[in-house]
Amino acid sequence: MISQGSDNQGNVFQWGDLLSDISLQRLLIVKWDGRGGSELTNLAGRLGFEVTTCSKPSDARNLIEGTCFDSVIIDRKSYDDELNNFLKWIASLGKEKPYVILAIEQGSADELANLIGIGADDFLFIDSGETESIARLQIMESRIRARKTDLEDIAKIKRDRNRYESLFLESPEAVLVLKNRQGKVIGVNRAVKSVLGYDGKALLGKYMSLIFPQIFGKDGHASSGEVLSGSTVLKAIPYRRPDGDHMHLDIMMSAIPWDSGYAVMMLCRDVSWRAGEEGNRIKDSKDQALARFAAGITDEFGDLLTSLGGNLTLLESTDFLSEESRETIKCAQQACERGREIINEIASIRGGRKAKMKNKLDLPDIVRKTVHYSLFDYDHIRPVFNFEKGLLPVMGDEEQIRQMINCLVGNAAEVMTESGLRDGKIIIDASNVVVGEGSLIPLNSGDYVHLTLTDNGPKLTDSEIGQIFDPYFSRDKGVRGFGLSRAASICRSHNGYILADSGENEGACFELYLPANSKDGIRADDKQSNESALRVLVLDDEPHICSMVEKALTREGHEVFCVSTGKAALRAYDKAEEFGRPFDVLLFDLDVRGGMRGDQTLSKIRSKNPKVKAIVTTGYVDDNVLENYLEHGFCGILTKPFRIAHLTSTIERLGRQQRD
Structure with a gap:
């Protein structure tokens, strides 16, 4: 101044x-x-x-x-x-x-x-x-x-105008300005293209009856009194985009000053995720029913194939068969093997056996070896590994993790080969991530290893993404399509999460989240050979299973006693202890009709002898006992249908441990 x-x-x-x-x-x-x-x-x-x-x-x-x-x-x-x-x-x-x-x-x-x-x-x-x-x-x-x-006032007005224009144009929701009481479009923002699927400029001057006939009348005037007043909220309105995709929108309207009168601002928000919750609940219910059906099928047919395959093996070992008979038995055994594979595939439809969670796994080493093995026959496809330094370990079943990676890589390799791609590439990235409470990923809060597999093959369509993990779904009608379903099942069994999408530029991208864990794992014991006869108590309500197991173990020099109820198993165990000839190994079926289950019977025996060695057998692969079999006193699992060689080696290994 x-x-x-x-x-x-x-x-x-x-x-x-x-x-x-x-x-x-x-x-x-x-x-x-x-x-x-x-x-x-x-x-x-x-x-x-x-x-x-x-x-x-x-x-x-x-x-x-x-x-x-x-x-x-x-x-x-x-x-x-x-x-x-x-x-x-x-x-x-x-x-x-x-x-x-x-x-x-x-x-x-x-x-x-x-x-x-x-x-x-x-x-x-x-x-x-x-x-x-x-x-x-x-x-x-x-x-x-x-x-x-x-000049300062004009500059301020311009700044404010730019801010409001930015809010309007850059809003993630589709915003349209409608003239007065009509649905005539006089203004749009950029999100109209991504949300509604229409080019914004093409909508200018058009009436909303073209897009929302259920809200605006055919004459271009709003048909609802609430809409006419310019203040309403319509929730979960079904909407079909020009490209054919279906979605649900929340639509909010409000009156705003415009020139000498007023206009209606219409905001459209994509809430398909919320509208789909009810559909997800129905789908979950169907999945649970399918899982129960699959569990029943695997149990019943597991028993049949176990008995059939075991008796064929016993028959093959006899001396009086002709070459033609042996060839016939071999063909029947191959059919049994195929039946075992199908049973395992059915078991992976939903859930499947939970991961043992026994071993602390070095994921980079497992992934590298599995990927190279999976691509052994695909010289035109090369893997690229990008692993974060200091990647946390995961706790899980190494065999299942390898199977999951093999399914994902094998699927990508087959698709790229069928498309005629001569320079294929699969990029495998792994990093540590933290999932918080507010995350959109449906996982518990904590540390996870984020594994992504991206290829440069054909892109996934929206319909393929929605059903790619479904059983029997496949691009190739000549295959059953169990591979990716099995991979998803294994990932879920490790308390993880898997999703599929198209890559940024090309190909497919699979993302996996596996819980990270730094606790020391328990390594599986080494196999040990049988050196002396063992006494085995078998509990199974299927006579043909008992007969096959008894013949197989007796042929190896072991003594077998079979019972069909839990009460009979308790009596047999007590009598053996009383006569000084205790059983070395117990082989109990989990589901026994008309009486105590195998785990209940074992619980009564362990109250007398906590050190008893027992194996659980079942075809119900998603039973809670199998997920935590060690906590229920069992030392091993035999999932039906099992092979005689696997049965014998497991019995002999545990029997040797018991005697030592």
Whole structure:
């Protein structure tokens, strides 16, 4: 603020009310001949202005281009030839233009209107007195201040407008502006393309009855009173995009001022995830029913195939068979093996046997070896590994993890080969991630290893992504499509999560989340051979299973006693202890009809002898006892249908441990 002036020696002169609130600082004076220009220069200096002087307009132009001046005072008469060009240049500066005062002689005001029209803002008589000069400076200061305020207000309005435009245009929800009580579109944002599937510009001028006939009438007018009022919320409205995809939208409408009237702002939000929750619950119910059916099938047919395969093995070992008979038995055994594979595939439809969670796994080493093995026959496909340094271990069943990776890699290799791709690539990335409570991934909070497999083969379609993990689904109609279903089942059995999507540029991308764990794992025991006869107690309610097991173990020199109920197993165990001939190994079926289950029977025996060695057999692969068989006292599992060789080696290994 300037309310006082000073001379070059620092003496202050009070000017009273005439000098109140003058706040200009930089003034350029283009001096004219005579003492008038010098007096004005001295006056401005005493008033506190930073005064710069020059002798002609060309010099003034150079100074203005290099320095910001608030105002310029220039003589009209002295520079008559150059003045017009100078004023035109000044006017071209736009908002950076300084305030221009022309110093004129009295009697020449007739040309002033033309000069003001081309860039001059005010005039000052050359022979004006000090009081009049100060008044002119006050007027100049007031106008400059008003102009600066106007420019700041305009800049603020532009900033606010840009912010609101950004909110409107960049909103993730589709926003449309509808004219008054009609559904005519007069404004759209960019998300209209991604949410509704329409090009926004193409919608301008159209009526919403084209998109939402259930909300807007065919005549283009809103058919609902709530919509007409411009204030409503419609939830989970079914919507079909132009590309055929179906989704659900929440639609919110509100009245907004528009020109001289009002308009309706319509916001559309994709809530397909929420609308699909009910469908997911129905799907889960069907999955559970399918899982129960699969469990029953695997149990019943597991018993049959175990008995059939075991008796064929026993028959093959006899000496009286002809070569033709042996060849027939071998074909039947191959059919049994195929039956075992199908039973295992059915078991993977939903759930399947939970991972043993016994071993602490070095995932990079397992993945590398499994991928190289899976691509052994695919010379045109190369793997690329990107593992984060310090990758956390996972706890799980190494055999199942290898099987899961093999299914995913094998599927990608087959698809790329069938597509004719000659330079295939599978990129395997692994990193540590933390899943928080607010995560969209349906997992418990904690540390996970994030494993992704991305190939450069054909992209997945939306329909393929939705059913790629379903049993029997396959691009190739000639295969059953159990591979990816089995991989998903194994991932879930490790309390993990798996999803599929198309890659960013090409191919398919599979993402897996496996729980990370740093606890020490328990390694499986080494196999040990049978060196002496063992006494084995078998509990199974299927006579053909008991007969086959008894023959198989007896042939190996072991003593076998079979029972069909839990009570009979308890009596047999007590009698054996009483006579001093205890059983070395117990082989109990988990599900026994009409009495105690195998785990219940074992619980009563372990109350007497906690160190007893027992094996559980069953075809119900998703039973809770199998997930935690060690906690129920069992030392091993035989999942039906099992092979005689596997039965014998497991019995002999545990029997040897018991005797040692």
